Amino acid sequence: MRIPCPICGPRDSREFTYRGAALDRPAPDAGADAWEDYVHLRDNPAGPTLDLWYHHAGCASWLKVSRNTVTHEITGAVLAGAEDKA
Amino acid sequence: MIELVASTPCQGLLPLEHGPFTLTELTPGSLTALAPFSGQDAALSRALDAAFGLSLPDVGAATAGGSARVIWFGRGQYLLIGPAPVADLANVAAVTDQSDAWAVVRLSGEGADEVLARLVPVDMRPAVFGEGAAIRTYLGHMTVSIARDDDAKGPGYRIMAFRSMAGTLVHEIETAMAAVAARL
Ligand SMILES: [Zn+2]
Numbered sequence: 718m719r720i721p722c723p724i725c726g727p728r729d730s731r732e733f734t735y736r737g738a739a740l741d742r743p744a745p746d747a748g749a750d751a752w753e754d755y756v757h758l759r760d761n762p763a764g765p766t767l768d769l770w771y772h773h774a775g776c777a778s779w780l781k782v783s784r785n786t787v788t789h790e791i792t793g794a795v796l797a798g799a800e801d802k803a
Numbered sequence: 804m805i806e807l808v809a810s811t812p813c814q815g816l817l818p819l820e821h822g823p824f825t826l827t828e829l830t831p832g833s834l835t836a837l838a839p840f841s842g843q844d845a846a847l848s849r850a851l852d853a854a855f856g857l858s859l860p861d862v863g864a865a866t867a868g869g870s871a872r873v874i875w876f877g878r879g880q881y882l883l884i885g886p887a888p889v890a891d892l893a894n895v896a897a898v899t900d901q902s903d904a905w906a907v908v909r910l911s912g913e914g915a916d917e918v919l920a921r922l923v924p925v926d927m928r929p930a931v932f933g934e935g936a937a938i939r940t941y942l943g944h945m946t947v948s949i950a951r952d953d954d955a956k957g958p959g960y961r962i963m964a965f966r967s968m969a970g971t972l973v974h975e976i977e978t979a980m981a982a983v984a985a986r987l
Pocket of ligand 1: 722723724770775778
């Protein structure tokens, strides 16, 4: 499996560490239900997902990786937080 | 009076030869990590040019000027190799002395990319990993920096690992050198 790092280019998945689902963090005052959902509850989708991966053996960036849990296809990767800086 | 003697990370381990492959230790002088402050990449490049006559390299690349070189060393990180840093650099970047913290070796010989192919999950063939390339990746289970380091005899690779991993670094590379040489 290869992950297309936006900085390093396509690299073997052993260079990366998986963290978990890439979720939008609720606002600080979003309430206990929203925060419980964010911290503890996960969907288990069959199909496209967004994960966080860390390119520890390469450029040391956190990536948001699009992955299909049915086909195992990696469809893209962007720098985590890149959309926040626009 | 105790006389202390400096020893290099790979002292007693190198040089080694197997078939056409040679592994030697390099003593690169000062190693200085440079992490430009936000938006200061161009200013750091100018400061390096003024001090050493080289610019900041692109991602995955290296630049050289005289005995100094700068290699890309990760996202927003560079390593100055050779001369001691000048004070100006600290105005535009976080500057950290890493001298003696890295084991630095050079692998060369016709087909050295075949040796690295057994250890490194990146295409190291000279046509792909071109002159001036400098990346971070794995060698076996170790994170390393690998840079193209050619001389008059042909392509070579400069490989850097944490100093504490020097023995493992040499062992891994020697095992692959011997295995590839045995098949020639
Ligand atoms: Zn990367």
